Amino acid sequence: MHKTYEPQAIEETHYKRWEAAGYFAAGSGDDGFCIVIPPPNVTGTLHMGHAFQDTIMDTLTRYHRMRGVPTLWQPGTDHAGIATQMVVERQLNGEGKTRHDLGRDAFVDRVWDWKRTSGGRISDQLRRLGASVDWSRDRFTMDEGLSEVVRDVFIRLHDEGLIYRGKRLVNWDPVLRTALSDLEVLSEDESGHLWHFQYPLTDGSRTLTVATTRPETMLGDTAVAVHPDDERYQHLIGQTIKLPIVGREIPIIADDYVDPEFGTGCVKITPAHDFNDYEIGQRHDLDQINVLTDDAHIVSDMPEPFAGLDRFEARKRVVQTFESLGLLERIDDHTLKVPRGDRSGSVVEPYLTDQWYVRVGPLAEPAIAAVEEGRIRFVPENWSKTYFNWMNNLQDWCISRQLWWGHRIPAWYDDAGGIYVGRDEADVRQKHALADDVALRQDDDVLDTWFSSALWPFSTLGWPEQTAELKTFYPTTVLVTGFDIIFFWVARMIMMGMKFAGDVPFREVYIHGLIRDQDGQKMSKSKGNVLDPIDLIDGIELEDLVEKRTTGLMQPHLAPKIEKATRRQFPDGIPEYGTDALRFTFASLATNGRDIRFDLGRIEGYRNFCNKLWNASRFVLQATEGVDLDIAEASAGSLPERWIQSRLTQMVTEVDRQFARYRLDLAAQAMYEFTWYEFCDWFVELAKSTLYDDSAASPTKASMARTALETLDALLRALHPTMPFVTEEIGLKVAERLSLSRETLCTAPWPEAGTSDSEAEQDMTWLQGVIGGVRQIRGEMDIAPGKPVPVLLADANDEDGRRVEALEPLLSRLANLESLELVATSPEACAVALHDNLKLCVPMAGLIDVEKERDRLRKLLDKTSQDLAKTAGKLSNASFVERAPEAVVAEERRRAAEHQSTLERLESQLAEIEALAR
């Protein structure tokens, strides 16, 4: 083995072997453990969020696999309609073409080409992360089987009246020229204006002032509304306005939507371009006059010069016109929510179109009940509130998109406006008994990407066939995802799963936090703060990192700033940390749901941890080389052996407990602490006494060697789900030494928690305490670590005597003692450390500085009297003694006595030292 841990040397070969051997293939049997991967966008790359999420899923999957449960981590990718189409369109634009130049079929072919070249990147990245997915089951949301499921589900929902086609206002992205669901629209505060227009009454008696943030929509106004109780305007209700520019007569109506306190209390009503106005229009049976084309220009039948103008240009012209008419009252600055498409960033228009909708009410009910009744549990629990909040206020889901890339809607139209839904044209003709000469045309639109994603947990398992996988793995065990897609995805999977697969899609939803940069900023290309998980694994030179962060920016002018920040933060680039260190870091950061600042110091620490494990293993392998394990004595073994086994057991118990509650951070902590502070710091050091002792009786040595190897083996298995590569590399060597026929840790048994050995733990605590006392004196008295010191033990009881006798060699070695002697009374000239009743003394003779020791004792004394005061205070409080639980009071009494005794002993010691200092 190399002296230092070198991740690159070991990672890739193991993964290839694992995959080839089929260790990750879906298991079979009852009660499987299953996670479906949230399918990443097929044309994207994995970012830190994915890597974090994948680490969590892989760790859980590997853990259950080792526990012998039939296991499946189902992989796959998503066609990501809009996102993917945009990427390919951008490529085309680079060639000076648009998708319309190619036509639908050629364009879709081109996207498929791109999918094929790009999809492999994600698979490669997942492999680098060590993801133990079953590659043989890899799926794509638009592959043949899943497309069929999508189509069948659509048909069934339609047949049951849960999907319908309707003309109403939708969120329209005029750049992408498609409808969007409510969720795909993000509203942010932006500064704008509130224009006050005067609308003259038809009879010319007066004007009414309306305020608007959308002047151009006035071309489509069909009413002015006031509040029914508003005394200022009550007498005008029913009269008409002569709408400027267009000259249309529109009524003044009363509707209690209007807030009399806001603005003038008069609202212009444009039913075709505003969601509220649309509803008012419905209530008052108003015309819906559309004034915009699908790319947000003014329609041609509007008056000159407005017809054909872009919406923002039209806005200016409308304002100018009102001004020239003397009807512009004033312009106020105004902050408003501007709705933008989450992909294009363009301002979304409420737009009157025919679209397909899912009637979600009937689907939502059982989905709400499933969470209420605990058949699905959110972890952390409070996310269920977010879920309920949304589910109880659901609008019908607009599922049609005017795109080319996606699942084509299985609906056909005849020339008379009839709509037929079916598997294909032939099916439709048969189902509806349509004659061959009736011309049918398929709907041009595709489905919202999330429609197919909603089916993912059962479509990937083979539904509607009753496959073995469906039986073993559905409902899946846990969904691991971010809170940002609870609405987009989680809620819809629950609705669809219950509707079609007949049960909840997963029993638990583990919601993890968002990975942010070291300053708490969201990572994004435009901020230039993105970290690529692969760069943390392999390392990257500064120049390459700068290059990566500054090319392909949407706003190239940000490049210098990004470059500067990058050079400042990573003056030497990023070193190679390896996959295991990255994974362990993610696990350690996986606390309950809160956002995570990713800090390089952390990953460096865990890289060091890998190295520590590596070297401890190196020691164990070296020191046990050539030892005949078979002659190990049958007894329970020496104290260090009994102790480390006891600690191992407790560590495994703790890890089991924490994995069960998805606290990967606490599991990681337990493993880290056991590995470093118990196995390395104590067991390895203690084992040296035996393993390096040439004169040691062979059975004793063999026993120690066996314990060292077996403990290490169990430790490696425990760490394997979190750090698969380094543990595999070492674990196979250890297994070989133990003569275990084991090809991999992937399917090795998870370590069993045995029983703990409290006697061994108590003895060990004593040993650690005594060694600690000596080291403390050594450290604070500046005694060179290499210099052996004599130690006298005073006030020893029988138990101490027994322990000294049994453990003297270990004690001497670890504390580096020159001698160890039990004495009746300690000499006055010594430095002292107390451990329980025991008084450890290091005689002065040339070693101890009297004044230093005096200061040290004073400090200790100070601390002890503070502690004593605290406990004494409690005990002198009558109501504490009276009301606190007996055990607490007893503990407090014990403590007080201990402090008292310590205090007295320190005082007398101090007195002696002070006498010497004089």
Added chain:
RNA sequence: GGGCGAUUAGCUCAGGGGUAGAGCGCCACGUUGACAUCGUGGAGGUCGGUGGUUCGAAACCACCAUCGCCCACCA
């Protein structure tokens, strides 16, 4: 306008009615045959504020402050 979360050591974060924890950083000493990506010792905190509940509060409750996020149709 509703809802949620955060505030603990210099930094990043666990914890949780009974003596304040970890990693990193910091200080001192140290190349003993696993490891300087290391070892030993050490310093460092009124647990955001104010009230309340309690024998006891950093923890539970109320209010406040600051920061962050989500949802919502005010022209």
